Amino acid sequence: MEIAIFILLMVGTFFLMEGVAWFTHKYIMHGFLWCWHRSHHEPHEGFFEKNDYFAVVFSVPSILTIVLGFEVSWLWFLKPIGFGILAYGIFYIIFHDIIVHRRIKIKFVAKNPYLKRMIRAHKIHHKCLTKDGAEAFGFLYAPKKYAVKEVENKPSV
Numbered sequence: 007m008e009i010a011i012f013i014l015l016m017v018g019t020f021f022l023m024e025g026v027a028w029f030t031h032k033y034i035m036h037g038f039l040w041c042w043h044r045s046h047h048e049p050h051e052g053f054f055e056k057n058d059y060f061a062v063v064f065s066v067p068s069i070l071t072i073v074l075g076f077e078v079s080w081l082w083f084l085k086p087i088g089f090g091i092l093a094y095g096i097f098y099i100i101f102h103d104i105i106v107h108r109r110i111k112i113k114f115v116a117k118n119p120y121l122k123r124m125i126r127a128h129k130i131h132h133k134c135l136t137k138d139g140a141e142a143f144g145f146l147y148a149p150k151k152y153a154v155k156e157v158e159n160k161p162s163v
């Protein structure tokens with residue numbers, strides 16, 4: 007039973023983090039912390055961007071909740087919450103930094119319609135180089151309008 011609650015809390019936190027990431031991206035990164043996020047929307051040299059500060063900031067609640075969850079017995083529920091935030095962070099690095107932006111060179115080509123839709127949505131987000139006017143702020147969910155239309159190979163008559 008305890009395992010079920012653990013998994014439920016962790017998975018719940020993971021999906022909740024998409025809401026937190028969407029909100030932060032739309033209203034904070036494209037808001038008063040554009041001074042950090044701007045580096046991610048403009049061409050730049052070198053591996054790191056000022057935008058990477060956000061990864062450091064987001065790791066703090068994850069570390070704190072995991073440590074507290076282990077150290078204080080009645081705060082056990084903070085463990086799955088911390089691991090849920092960590093899982094979202096790992097997903098974000100794999101999807102955003104590696105699959106979309108190729109900060110690590112891989113040969114992977116997305117074939118899955120869901121993945122193609124998410125990649126396209128984020129690439130459309132990057133068409134905008136300014137603080138205002140951007141769209142598609144999510145990483146796990148994008149509205150249907152971003153779906154990549156499959157080209158049908160019908161033989162021409």
Ligand SMILES: [Zn+2]
Pocket residue numbers: 031035036043047131140
């Ligand atoms: Zn952005």
Ligand SMILES: [Zn+2]
Pocket residue numbers: 046102107128132
């Ligand atoms: Zn990006």
